[in-house]
Amino acid sequence: MKCEEVMELMQRELDRDLDDLEQARLRQHLAGCPECAELFARLKRLSDELEQLPRVVPPYSLVDAILPQLEQLATDAAGSAGAASKRDGGESPASAPTPSRRPGRAVYFRIAAAAVFGLVIGLWLVNESFFQRAPSSYEAAMPPSAQEEFAPMSAQSGASPDAAEGDVSVTAKKMMNMTGTGTSGSSKPDGPGSEELRSIRDGAESDAQQAARDPVAKLPENAGEATGGSAFGFVGETPAFPEDAAPGAALGGSLEGVPMFGKPLGQGGAPEGAEGEHSIAAGPQEWPSPDGQWIAYVVDGALKVADATGEKVVFQSAAREGTVELVEWEESGDRLRYVWVGPDGIRTAYSVDLAAGQETLGETEP
Amino acid sequence: MVEPDLVKAAQSGDREALVKLLREIEHQVYRTAYYLLNDEQDALDASQEALIRIYTNIGSYEEKAKFSTWVQRIVTNICIDRFRRKRPSVSIEEHELVFRARDDVESEVMGSFTMREIREAIGKLPDHHRTVVVLRYLQDFSYGEIAESLNLPLNTVKSYLFRARQQLQVLLQDCQKGGVRG
Numbered sequence: 001m002k003c004e005e006v007m008e009l010m011q012r013e014l015d016r017d018l019d020d021l022e023q024a025r026l027r028q029h030l031a032g033c034p035e036c037a038e039l040f041a042r043l044k045r046l047s048d049e050l051e052q053l054p055r056v057v058p059p060y061s062l063v064d065a066i067l068p069q070l071e072q073l074a075t076d077a078a079g080s081a082g083a084a085s086k087r088d089g090g091e092s093p094a095s096a097p098t099p100s101r102r103p104g105r106a107v108y109f110r111i112a113a114a115a116v117f118g119l120v121i122g123l124w125l126v127n128e129s130f131f132q133r134a135p136s137s138y139e140a141a142m143p144p145s146a147q148e149e150f151a152p153m154s155a156q157s158g159a160s161p162d163a164a165e166g167d168v169s170v171t172a173k174k175m176m177n178m179t180g181t182g183t184s185g186s187s188k189p190d191g192p193g194s195e196e197l198r199s200i201r202d203g204a205e206s207d208a209q210q211a212a213r214d215p216v217a218k219l220p221e222n223a224g225e226a227t228g229g230s231a232f233g234f235v236g237e238t239p240a241f242p243e244d245a246a247p248g249a250a251l252g253g254s255l256e257g258v259p260m261f262g263k264p265l266g267q268g269g270a271p272e273g274a275e276g277e278h279s280i281a282a283g284p285q286e287w288p289s290p291d292g293q294w295i296a297y298v299v300d301g302a303l304k305v306a307d308a309t310g311e312k313v314v315f316q317s318a319a320r321e322g323t324v325e326l327v328e329w330e331e332s333g334d335r336l337r338y339v340w341v342g343p344d345g346i347r348t349a350y351s352v353d354l355a356a357g358q359e360t361l362g363e364t365e366p
Numbered sequence: 367m368v369e370p371d372l373v374k375a376a377q378s379g380d381r382e383a384l385v386k387l388l389r390e391i392e393h394q395v396y397r398t399a400y401y402l403l404n405d406e407q408d409a410l411d412a413s414q415e416a417l418i419r420i421y422t423n424i425g426s427y428e429e430k431a432k433f434s435t436w437v438q439r440i441v442t443n444i445c446i447d448r449f450r451r452k453r454p455s456v457s458i459e460e461h462e463l464v465f466r467a468r469d470d471v472e473s474e475v476m477g478s479f480t481m482r483e484i485r486e487a488i489g490k491l492p493d494h495h496r497t498v499v500v501l502r503y504l505q506d507f508s509y510g511e512i513a514e515s516l517n518l519p520l521n522t523v524k525s526y527l528f529r530a531r532q533q534l535q536v537l538l539q540d541c542q543k544g545g546v547r548g
Contacts, residue, residue, distance in 0.1 A: 011528040015502070015509070046535050049479060050503040058396045058410060063388045066414050070421055074381060349393060 001029050003036055010040045014047040057347045289333035298324050315357050373433050376424050388417050395441045401500045402445040404489045416441040435514040442497050479538055487537040495530035
Protein backbone atom coordinates (compact mmCIF):
# COMPACT_ATOMS: atom_id res chain seq x y z
CA MET A 1 0.00 0.00 0.00
CA LYS A 2 1.27 3.44 -0.91
CA CYS A 3 1.81 6.15 1.67
CA GLU A 4 -0.82 8.37 -0.02
CA GLU A 5 -3.43 5.68 0.44
CA VAL A 6 -2.51 5.29 4.08
CA MET A 7 -3.18 8.98 4.70
CA GLU A 8 -6.93 8.48 4.49
CA LEU A 9 -6.77 5.48 6.82
CA MET A 10 -4.79 7.53 9.33
CA GLN A 11 -7.29 10.34 9.18
CA ARG A 12 -10.29 8.06 9.51
CA GLU A 13 -8.62 6.23 12.38
CA LEU A 14 -8.54 9.56 14.24
CA ASP A 15 -12.31 9.68 13.85
CA ARG A 16 -12.70 6.03 14.92
CA ASP A 17 -14.10 5.22 11.49
CA LEU A 18 -11.99 2.16 10.58
CA ASP A 19 -13.18 -1.43 10.68
CA ASP A 20 -10.90 -4.20 11.98
CA LEU A 21 -9.48 -5.04 8.58
CA GLU A 22 -8.62 -1.44 7.79
CA GLN A 23 -7.01 -1.03 11.19
CA ALA A 24 -4.83 -4.07 10.56
CA ARG A 25 -3.75 -2.66 7.20
CA LEU A 26 -2.89 0.65 8.79
CA ARG A 27 -0.87 -0.95 11.58
CA GLN A 28 0.99 -3.09 9.09
CA HIS A 29 1.97 -0.10 7.00
CA LEU A 30 2.99 2.02 9.95
CA ALA A 31 5.18 -0.76 11.29
CA GLY A 32 7.21 -0.71 8.11
CA CYS A 33 7.16 3.03 7.34
CA PRO A 34 8.76 5.29 9.94
CA GLU A 35 7.77 8.44 8.06
CA CYS A 36 4.06 7.58 8.10
CA ALA A 37 4.36 6.39 11.70
CA GLU A 38 5.79 9.76 12.70
CA LEU A 39 3.14 11.67 10.76
CA PHE A 40 0.41 9.57 12.34
CA ALA A 41 1.85 10.20 15.82
CA ARG A 42 1.75 13.95 15.16
CA LEU A 43 -1.81 13.86 13.83
CA LYS A 44 -2.93 11.72 16.75
CA ARG A 45 -1.42 14.17 19.21
CA LEU A 46 -3.14 17.08 17.48
CA SER A 47 -6.46 15.26 17.46
CA ASP A 48 -6.13 14.39 21.15
CA GLU A 49 -5.46 18.02 21.95
CA LEU A 50 -8.42 19.19 19.92
CA GLU A 51 -10.58 16.78 21.87
CA GLN A 52 -9.36 18.34 25.09
CA LEU A 53 -10.35 21.89 24.17
CA PRO A 54 -12.40 23.28 27.08
CA ARG A 55 -16.17 23.03 26.80
CA VAL A 56 -16.61 26.73 27.40
CA VAL A 57 -19.91 28.03 28.77
CA PRO A 58 -21.23 31.58 28.58
CA PRO A 59 -20.62 33.84 31.60
CA TYR A 60 -24.37 34.37 32.06
CA SER A 61 -27.60 32.83 30.87
CA LEU A 62 -28.08 33.82 27.25
CA VAL A 63 -31.75 32.90 27.37
CA ASP A 64 -32.34 35.18 30.35
CA ALA A 65 -30.61 37.95 28.44
CA ILE A 66 -32.87 37.61 25.40
CA LEU A 67 -36.13 36.97 27.28
CA PRO A 68 -37.32 40.57 26.84
CA GLN A 69 -36.76 40.27 23.09
CA LEU A 70 -38.52 36.92 22.93
CA GLU A 71 -41.38 38.43 24.84
CA GLN A 72 -41.56 41.29 22.39
CA LEU A 73 -41.54 38.85 19.48
CA ALA A 74 -44.38 36.90 21.09
CA THR A 75 -46.31 40.10 21.69
CA ASP A 76 -45.80 41.21 18.10
CA ALA A 77 -46.83 37.81 16.80
CA ALA A 78 -49.90 37.81 19.01
CA GLY A 79 -50.73 41.31 17.87
CA SER A 80 -50.49 40.45 14.20
CA ALA A 81 -52.44 37.24 14.67
CA GLY A 82 -55.24 39.05 16.46
CA ALA A 83 -55.98 39.62 20.10
CA ALA A 84 -57.69 36.28 20.60
CA SER A 85 -54.60 34.18 20.04
CA LYS A 86 -55.09 30.86 21.83
CA ARG A 87 -51.51 29.83 21.26
CA ASP A 88 -50.05 32.03 23.93
CA GLY A 89 -52.83 31.46 26.39
CA GLY A 90 -50.77 29.26 28.68
CA GLU A 91 -47.83 31.54 29.10
CA SER A 92 -46.32 31.78 32.50
CA PRO A 93 -46.26 35.21 34.02
CA ALA A 94 -42.52 34.94 34.49
CA SER A 95 -41.82 34.72 30.80
CA ALA A 96 -44.65 36.81 29.43
CA PRO A 97 -46.24 39.54 31.45
CA THR A 98 -49.04 41.44 29.78
CA PRO A 99 -47.79 44.16 27.49
CA SER A 100 -49.41 46.95 29.50
CA ARG A 101 -47.20 46.20 32.49
CA ARG A 102 -44.04 46.30 30.52
CA PRO A 103 -42.21 49.57 31.06
CA GLY A 104 -40.63 51.36 28.15
CA ARG A 105 -36.99 51.88 27.45
CA ALA A 106 -37.02 55.09 29.43
CA VAL A 107 -37.65 53.13 32.60
CA TYR A 108 -34.77 50.77 31.86
CA PHE A 109 -32.60 53.78 31.29
CA ARG A 110 -33.55 55.29 34.64
CA ILE A 111 -32.86 52.03 36.41
CA ALA A 112 -29.51 51.67 34.67
CA ALA A 113 -28.67 55.25 35.59
CA ALA A 114 -29.56 54.54 39.22
CA ALA A 115 -27.39 51.46 39.16
CA VAL A 116 -24.44 53.35 37.72
CA PHE A 117 -24.95 56.05 40.34
CA GLY A 118 -24.86 53.38 43.02
CA LEU A 119 -21.66 51.99 41.58
CA VAL A 120 -19.98 55.38 41.53
CA ILE A 121 -21.05 56.09 45.10
CA GLY A 122 -19.87 52.65 46.12
CA LEU A 123 -16.46 53.12 44.56
CA TRP A 124 -16.15 56.51 46.18
CA LEU A 125 -17.03 55.11 49.56
CA VAL A 126 -14.47 52.35 49.18
CA ASN A 127 -11.83 54.89 48.31
CA GLU A 128 -12.81 56.92 51.34
CA SER A 129 -12.13 53.86 53.52
CA PHE A 130 -15.65 54.09 54.77
CA PHE A 131 -15.55 50.46 55.78
CA GLN A 132 -13.16 51.16 58.61
CA ARG A 133 -16.07 52.02 60.86
CA ALA A 134 -16.91 49.74 63.75
CA PRO A 135 -17.88 46.31 62.47
CA SER A 136 -21.52 45.39 62.68
CA SER A 137 -22.65 42.10 64.16
CA TYR A 138 -22.86 40.80 60.64
CA GLU A 139 -19.28 41.62 59.87
CA ALA A 140 -18.21 40.14 63.16
CA ALA A 141 -19.72 36.87 62.06
CA MET A 142 -17.57 36.81 58.97
CA PRO A 143 -13.99 35.56 58.76
CA PRO A 144 -11.62 38.55 58.90
CA SER A 145 -10.53 38.26 55.28
CA ALA A 146 -14.13 38.08 54.16
CA GLN A 147 -14.96 41.27 56.02
CA GLU A 148 -12.79 43.28 53.70
CA GLU A 149 -14.61 41.96 50.69
CA PHE A 150 -18.01 42.61 52.16
CA ALA A 151 -17.13 46.04 53.40
CA PRO A 152 -18.14 47.91 50.26
CA MET A 153 -21.63 46.54 50.61
CA SER A 154 -21.87 47.49 54.23
CA ALA A 155 -20.68 50.94 53.35
CA GLN A 156 -23.31 51.21 50.72
CA SER A 157 -26.08 50.13 53.03
CA GLY A 158 -24.93 52.59 55.65
CA ALA A 159 -24.82 55.41 53.19
CA SER A 160 -28.28 55.01 51.77
CA PRO A 161 -30.53 53.57 54.43
CA ASP A 162 -33.55 55.21 52.92
CA ALA A 163 -33.33 53.64 49.54
CA ALA A 164 -36.74 52.18 49.03
CA GLU A 165 -37.05 51.13 45.40
CA GLY A 166 -37.02 47.36 45.57
CA ASP A 167 -36.26 46.80 41.91
CA VAL A 168 -33.59 49.43 41.76
CA SER A 169 -31.90 48.17 44.87
CA VAL A 170 -31.64 44.72 43.39
CA THR A 171 -29.87 46.20 40.42
CA ALA A 172 -27.74 48.43 42.56
CA LYS A 173 -26.84 45.47 44.69
CA LYS A 174 -25.69 43.62 41.64
CA MET A 175 -23.63 46.61 40.67
CA MET A 176 -22.14 46.61 44.13
CA ASN A 177 -21.10 43.06 43.54
CA MET A 178 -19.34 44.38 40.51
CA THR A 179 -17.60 46.87 42.69
CA GLY A 180 -16.07 44.02 44.60
CA THR A 181 -14.88 42.36 41.45
CA GLY A 182 -13.75 45.52 39.82
CA THR A 183 -11.76 46.61 42.82
CA SER A 184 -10.01 43.32 43.18
CA GLY A 185 -9.38 43.07 39.50
CA SER A 186 -8.10 46.57 39.07
CA SER A 187 -4.51 45.53 39.45
CA LYS A 188 -4.69 43.67 36.16
CA PRO A 189 -6.88 45.74 33.88
CA ASP A 190 -6.35 43.45 30.91
CA GLY A 191 -7.05 40.29 32.80
CA PRO A 192 -10.25 38.39 33.33
CA GLY A 193 -11.43 41.10 35.70
CA SER A 194 -12.41 43.42 32.89
CA GLU A 195 -14.05 40.58 31.06
CA GLU A 196 -16.05 39.67 34.12
CA LEU A 197 -17.17 43.24 34.44
CA ARG A 198 -18.48 43.15 30.94
CA SER A 199 -20.27 39.90 31.62
CA ILE A 200 -21.77 41.21 34.80
CA ARG A 201 -22.76 44.42 33.11
CA ASP A 202 -24.83 42.40 30.69
CA GLY A 203 -26.22 40.24 33.44
CA ALA A 204 -27.17 43.25 35.52
CA GLU A 205 -28.86 44.80 32.55
CA SER A 206 -30.94 41.73 32.12
CA ASP A 207 -31.81 41.66 35.81
CA ALA A 208 -32.75 45.27 35.70
CA GLN A 209 -35.08 44.60 32.86
CA GLN A 210 -36.64 41.67 34.63
CA ALA A 211 -37.01 43.56 37.83
CA ALA A 212 -38.54 46.49 36.07
CA ARG A 213 -40.97 44.32 34.25
CA ASP A 214 -42.61 43.02 37.33
CA PRO A 215 -41.02 44.50 40.39
CA VAL A 216 -43.33 43.11 43.04
CA ALA A 217 -44.35 39.67 41.90
CA LYS A 218 -40.89 38.85 40.62
CA LEU A 219 -38.92 40.09 43.55
CA PRO A 220 -38.18 36.79 45.27
CA GLU A 221 -36.85 35.36 42.07
CA ASN A 222 -34.85 38.44 41.27
CA ALA A 223 -33.42 38.45 44.72
CA GLY A 224 -32.33 34.89 44.21
CA GLU A 225 -30.68 35.74 40.95
CA ALA A 226 -28.89 38.63 42.46
CA THR A 227 -27.66 36.42 45.24
CA GLY A 228 -26.33 34.06 42.63
CA GLY A 229 -24.76 36.99 40.90
CA SER A 230 -22.86 37.86 44.00
CA ALA A 231 -20.64 34.90 43.30
CA PHE A 232 -18.89 37.10 40.78
CA GLY A 233 -17.71 39.39 43.43
CA PHE A 234 -17.01 37.15 46.33
CA VAL A 235 -16.82 33.43 46.04
CA GLY A 236 -13.34 33.16 44.66
CA GLU A 237 -11.87 35.95 46.65
CA THR A 238 -13.17 35.05 50.04
CA PRO A 239 -12.41 31.81 51.77
CA ALA A 240 -16.17 31.28 52.21
CA PHE A 241 -17.31 30.08 55.60
CA PRO A 242 -15.45 28.16 58.24
CA GLU A 243 -16.02 24.44 57.96
CA ASP A 244 -17.29 24.18 61.52
CA ALA A 245 -19.87 26.93 61.23
CA ALA A 246 -23.35 25.73 60.46
CA PRO A 247 -24.49 27.42 57.28
CA GLY A 248 -27.57 28.65 59.07
CA ALA A 249 -25.49 30.70 61.43
CA ALA A 250 -22.83 31.70 58.98
CA LEU A 251 -25.25 32.76 56.30
CA GLY A 252 -27.23 35.11 58.39
CA GLY A 253 -29.81 32.97 60.18
CA SER A 254 -28.83 34.54 63.46
CA LEU A 255 -28.75 38.04 62.16
CA GLU A 256 -31.40 40.60 62.73
CA GLY A 257 -33.29 41.69 59.73
CA VAL A 258 -31.84 39.08 57.43
CA PRO A 259 -34.37 36.80 55.80
CA MET A 260 -34.13 33.16 56.79
CA PHE A 261 -33.47 30.44 54.31
CA GLY A 262 -36.39 29.35 52.29
CA LYS A 263 -38.19 32.55 52.96
CA PRO A 264 -38.47 34.62 49.82
CA LEU A 265 -36.65 37.88 50.14
CA GLY A 266 -39.73 39.64 48.94
CA GLN A 267 -41.76 38.68 51.99
CA GLY A 268 -42.40 41.24 54.68
CA GLY A 269 -42.59 44.09 52.22
CA ALA A 270 -39.15 43.77 50.81
CA PRO A 271 -39.69 46.48 48.22
CA GLU A 272 -40.24 48.92 51.06
CA GLY A 273 -37.40 47.54 53.16
CA ALA A 274 -34.11 49.25 53.71
CA GLU A 275 -31.55 48.52 51.10
CA GLY A 276 -29.24 47.37 53.82
CA GLU A 277 -31.29 44.24 54.25
CA HIS A 278 -30.89 43.36 50.64
CA SER A 279 -27.23 44.05 50.61
CA ILE A 280 -26.55 41.87 53.60
CA ALA A 281 -28.73 39.10 52.32
CA ALA A 282 -26.90 39.13 49.04
CA GLY A 283 -23.47 38.89 50.58
CA PRO A 284 -23.07 35.20 51.42
CA GLN A 285 -23.04 32.72 48.61
CA GLU A 286 -26.14 30.69 49.23
CA TRP A 287 -28.78 29.69 46.77
CA PRO A 288 -32.07 28.44 48.23
CA SER A 289 -34.12 26.01 46.15
CA PRO A 290 -37.42 27.36 44.78
CA ASP A 291 -39.42 25.33 47.31
CA GLY A 292 -37.20 26.54 50.15
CA GLN A 293 -36.33 23.00 51.15
CA TRP A 294 -32.63 23.13 50.29
CA ILE A 295 -29.79 25.60 50.29
CA ALA A 296 -26.72 25.40 48.13
CA TYR A 297 -23.59 27.13 49.38
CA VAL A 298 -19.84 27.07 49.02
CA VAL A 299 -17.48 26.02 51.78
CA ASP A 300 -13.75 25.46 51.41
CA GLY A 301 -13.96 25.27 47.65
CA ALA A 302 -16.76 22.70 47.63
CA LEU A 303 -20.38 23.27 46.68
CA LYS A 304 -22.65 21.80 49.33
CA VAL A 305 -26.39 21.36 49.51
CA ALA A 306 -28.04 21.18 52.91
CA ASP A 307 -31.61 21.20 54.17
CA ALA A 308 -33.14 24.53 55.14
CA THR A 309 -31.75 24.34 58.67
CA GLY A 310 -28.27 23.80 57.33
CA GLU A 311 -27.81 20.74 59.51
CA LYS A 312 -28.18 17.93 57.04
CA VAL A 313 -25.79 18.05 54.09
CA VAL A 314 -27.25 16.02 51.24
CA PHE A 315 -24.61 16.74 48.62
CA GLN A 316 -21.02 17.85 48.56
CA SER A 317 -18.86 18.37 45.48
CA ALA A 318 -15.14 17.81 45.37
CA ALA A 319 -13.16 20.77 46.72
CA ARG A 320 -11.79 22.84 43.85
CA GLU A 321 -9.96 26.08 43.38
CA GLY A 322 -12.07 28.74 41.75
CA THR A 323 -15.48 30.33 41.97
CA VAL A 324 -19.08 29.25 41.61
CA GLU A 325 -21.38 31.10 39.25
CA LEU A 326 -24.82 30.74 37.77
CA VAL A 327 -26.36 28.45 40.33
CA GLU A 328 -29.77 27.52 38.99
CA TRP A 329 -32.30 25.31 40.68
CA GLU A 330 -34.83 23.37 38.71
CA GLU A 331 -38.35 24.26 39.71
CA SER A 332 -38.87 20.87 41.28
CA GLY A 333 -35.98 21.61 43.64
CA ASP A 334 -34.38 18.20 43.16
CA ARG A 335 -31.69 19.27 40.72
CA LEU A 336 -29.43 22.25 40.38
CA ARG A 337 -26.92 23.38 37.87
CA TYR A 338 -23.88 25.51 38.42
CA VAL A 339 -20.75 26.69 36.70
CA TRP A 340 -17.34 26.34 38.28
CA VAL A 341 -14.80 28.90 37.12
CA GLY A 342 -11.31 27.59 37.66
CA PRO A 343 -8.32 29.78 38.55
CA ASP A 344 -7.42 29.67 34.84
CA GLY A 345 -10.80 31.22 33.97
CA ILE A 346 -12.09 28.03 32.33
CA ARG A 347 -15.80 27.51 33.03
CA THR A 348 -17.18 24.07 33.62
CA ALA A 349 -20.86 23.29 33.95
CA TYR A 350 -22.11 20.74 36.48
CA SER A 351 -25.51 19.30 37.18
CA VAL A 352 -26.35 17.98 40.64
CA ASP A 353 -28.96 15.30 41.17
CA LEU A 354 -29.96 15.48 44.83
CA ALA A 355 -31.81 12.15 44.81
CA ALA A 356 -28.69 10.40 43.59
CA GLY A 357 -26.38 12.64 45.62
CA GLN A 358 -24.20 12.97 42.53
CA GLU A 359 -23.12 15.57 40.07
CA THR A 360 -22.44 15.17 36.39
CA LEU A 361 -20.28 17.21 34.11
CA GLY A 362 -21.72 19.50 31.45
CA GLU A 363 -25.44 19.02 31.68
CA THR A 364 -25.99 20.23 28.14
CA GLU A 365 -23.59 17.86 26.48
CA PRO A 366 -25.21 16.20 23.48
CA MET B 367 -29.58 15.27 24.07
CA VAL B 368 -32.77 17.28 23.73
CA GLU B 369 -35.98 15.34 24.30
CA PRO B 370 -38.01 15.00 21.08
CA ASP B 371 -41.18 15.61 23.10
CA LEU B 372 -39.87 18.97 24.21
CA VAL B 373 -39.17 19.94 20.60
CA LYS B 374 -42.69 18.87 19.62
CA ALA B 375 -44.23 20.83 22.45
CA ALA B 376 -42.21 23.89 21.45
CA GLN B 377 -43.29 23.51 17.84
CA SER B 378 -46.92 23.19 18.82
CA GLY B 379 -46.84 26.66 20.35
CA ASP B 380 -46.01 25.91 24.00
CA ARG B 381 -43.88 28.93 24.72
CA GLU B 382 -42.68 27.66 28.07
CA ALA B 383 -41.40 24.52 26.37
CA LEU B 384 -39.70 26.64 23.75
CA VAL B 385 -37.87 28.71 26.34
CA LYS B 386 -36.87 25.53 28.17
CA LEU B 387 -35.60 24.12 24.90
CA LEU B 388 -33.48 27.21 24.33
CA ARG B 389 -32.00 26.84 27.81
CA GLU B 390 -31.03 23.27 27.02
CA ILE B 391 -29.16 24.21 23.86
CA GLU B 392 -27.65 27.54 24.81
CA HIS B 393 -24.31 26.07 25.88
CA GLN B 394 -23.95 24.05 22.69
CA VAL B 395 -24.74 27.12 20.64
CA TYR B 396 -22.29 29.30 22.57
CA ARG B 397 -19.48 26.75 22.36
CA THR B 398 -19.64 26.64 18.58
CA ALA B 399 -19.81 30.42 18.31
CA TYR B 400 -16.91 30.85 20.74
CA TYR B 401 -14.56 28.63 18.77
CA LEU B 402 -15.68 29.89 15.37
CA LEU B 403 -15.45 33.58 16.20
CA ASN B 404 -12.50 33.48 18.56
CA ASP B 405 -13.86 36.27 20.69
CA GLU B 406 -16.12 36.06 23.74
CA GLN B 407 -18.24 39.12 23.06
CA ASP B 408 -18.78 38.22 19.41
CA ALA B 409 -19.69 34.71 20.52
CA LEU B 410 -22.23 36.04 23.02
CA ASP B 411 -23.82 38.25 20.36
CA ALA B 412 -23.90 35.52 17.73
CA SER B 413 -25.30 32.96 20.20
CA GLN B 414 -28.11 35.29 21.18
CA GLU B 415 -28.89 35.96 17.55
CA ALA B 416 -28.95 32.21 16.90
CA LEU B 417 -31.24 31.54 19.86
CA ILE B 418 -33.67 34.22 18.69
CA ARG B 419 -33.61 32.76 15.20
CA ILE B 420 -34.31 29.30 16.60
CA TYR B 421 -37.15 30.77 18.64
CA THR B 422 -38.76 32.41 15.61
CA ASN B 423 -38.13 29.54 13.20
CA ILE B 424 -38.88 26.54 15.39
CA GLY B 425 -41.90 25.83 13.20
CA SER B 426 -39.68 25.24 10.18
CA TYR B 427 -37.69 22.44 11.83
CA GLU B 428 -38.54 19.08 10.30
CA GLU B 429 -37.97 15.85 12.14
CA LYS B 430 -36.11 14.23 9.28
CA ALA B 431 -33.00 16.07 10.47
CA LYS B 432 -31.58 15.78 13.98
CA PHE B 433 -32.52 18.74 16.11
CA SER B 434 -28.89 19.25 17.15
CA THR B 435 -27.73 19.46 13.53
CA TRP B 436 -30.51 21.92 12.71
CA VAL B 437 -29.40 24.09 15.63
CA GLN B 438 -25.78 23.92 14.57
CA ARG B 439 -26.69 24.85 11.02
CA ILE B 440 -28.27 28.03 12.31
CA VAL B 441 -25.40 29.03 14.56
CA THR B 442 -22.68 28.18 12.04
CA ASN B 443 -24.44 30.19 9.33
CA ILE B 444 -24.63 33.20 11.62
CA CYS B 445 -20.98 32.86 12.59
CA ILE B 446 -19.79 32.40 9.01
CA ASP B 447 -21.72 35.54 8.01
CA ARG B 448 -20.16 37.40 10.90
CA PHE B 449 -16.58 36.46 10.35
CA ARG B 450 -16.85 37.04 6.62
CA ARG B 451 -18.20 40.50 7.30
CA LYS B 452 -15.67 41.20 10.00
CA ARG B 453 -12.52 39.74 8.57
CA PRO B 454 -11.50 42.56 6.19
CA SER B 455 -11.98 45.19 8.87
CA VAL B 456 -10.08 43.49 11.67
CA SER B 457 -6.46 44.37 11.85
CA ILE B 458 -3.79 42.08 13.18
CA GLU B 459 -3.29 44.50 16.04
CA GLU B 460 -6.87 44.03 17.17
CA HIS B 461 -6.45 40.28 17.11
CA GLU B 462 -3.32 40.61 19.14
CA LEU B 463 -5.18 42.76 21.64
CA VAL B 464 -7.87 40.13 22.12
CA PHE B 465 -5.30 37.44 22.64
CA ARG B 466 -3.22 39.51 25.01
CA ALA B 467 -6.27 40.29 27.10
CA ARG B 468 -6.91 36.60 27.51
CA ASP B 469 -3.31 35.61 28.03
CA ASP B 470 -3.60 34.19 31.50
CA VAL B 471 -6.64 32.12 30.54
CA GLU B 472 -5.18 30.81 27.38
CA SER B 473 -1.65 30.19 28.43
CA GLU B 474 -2.93 26.93 29.85
CA VAL B 475 -0.72 24.25 28.38
CA MET B 476 -2.63 21.50 26.65
CA GLY B 477 -0.19 18.75 25.81
CA SER B 478 2.50 20.48 23.85
CA PHE B 479 0.47 23.49 22.72
CA THR B 480 -1.39 26.13 24.63
CA MET B 481 -5.11 26.56 24.20
CA ARG B 482 -4.37 29.95 22.73
CA GLU B 483 -2.08 28.49 20.10
CA ILE B 484 -4.65 25.91 19.11
CA ARG B 485 -7.46 28.47 18.93
CA GLU B 486 -5.29 30.85 16.99
CA ALA B 487 -4.44 28.09 14.52
CA ILE B 488 -8.13 27.13 14.16
CA GLY B 489 -8.86 30.79 13.47
CA LYS B 490 -6.47 30.74 10.53
CA LEU B 491 -8.27 27.92 8.76
CA PRO B 492 -10.59 28.63 5.82
CA ASP B 493 -14.22 29.08 6.88
CA HIS B 494 -15.52 25.63 6.08
CA HIS B 495 -12.47 23.83 7.40
CA ARG B 496 -12.79 25.70 10.66
CA THR B 497 -16.49 24.92 10.94
CA VAL B 498 -15.93 21.23 10.29
CA VAL B 499 -13.21 21.09 12.96
CA VAL B 500 -15.44 22.83 15.52
CA LEU B 501 -18.39 20.51 14.88
CA ARG B 502 -16.15 17.44 15.00
CA TYR B 503 -14.26 18.36 18.16
CA LEU B 504 -16.51 20.71 20.12
CA GLN B 505 -19.87 19.08 19.32
CA ASP B 506 -18.55 15.53 18.87
CA PHE B 507 -20.44 15.25 15.59
CA SER B 508 -19.97 12.33 13.19
CA TYR B 509 -19.19 12.87 9.51
CA GLY B 510 -22.88 12.40 8.77
CA GLU B 511 -24.01 14.92 11.36
CA ILE B 512 -21.50 17.48 10.09
CA ALA B 513 -22.70 16.89 6.54
CA GLU B 514 -26.30 17.39 7.64
CA SER B 515 -25.46 20.56 9.57
CA LEU B 516 -23.54 22.17 6.74
CA ASN B 517 -25.57 20.73 3.89
CA LEU B 518 -22.43 19.28 2.34
CA PRO B 519 -21.75 15.86 0.79
CA LEU B 520 -20.15 13.37 3.17
CA ASN B 521 -16.96 13.11 1.14
CA THR B 522 -16.58 16.87 1.15
CA VAL B 523 -16.84 16.87 4.93
CA LYS B 524 -14.12 14.24 5.19
CA SER B 525 -11.95 16.09 2.75
CA TYR B 526 -12.33 19.36 4.69
CA LEU B 527 -11.66 17.70 8.01
CA PHE B 528 -8.61 15.80 6.81
CA ARG B 529 -7.15 18.88 5.19
CA ALA B 530 -7.95 20.97 8.23
CA ARG B 531 -6.01 18.63 10.50
CA GLN B 532 -3.02 18.69 8.19
CA GLN B 533 -3.16 22.47 8.04
CA LEU B 534 -3.47 22.72 11.80
CA GLN B 535 -0.50 20.51 12.25
CA VAL B 536 1.61 22.68 9.98
CA LEU B 537 0.34 25.88 11.60
CA LEU B 538 1.13 24.62 15.08
CA GLN B 539 4.55 23.44 14.02
CA ASP B 540 5.18 26.91 12.62
CA CYS B 541 3.85 28.35 15.83
CA GLN B 542 6.34 26.38 17.88
CA LYS B 543 9.06 27.82 15.69
CA GLY B 544 7.64 31.30 16.30
CA GLY B 545 6.03 31.54 12.86
CA VAL B 546 2.39 32.10 13.73
CA ARG B 547 2.82 34.93 16.13
CA GLY B 548 5.82 36.52 14.41
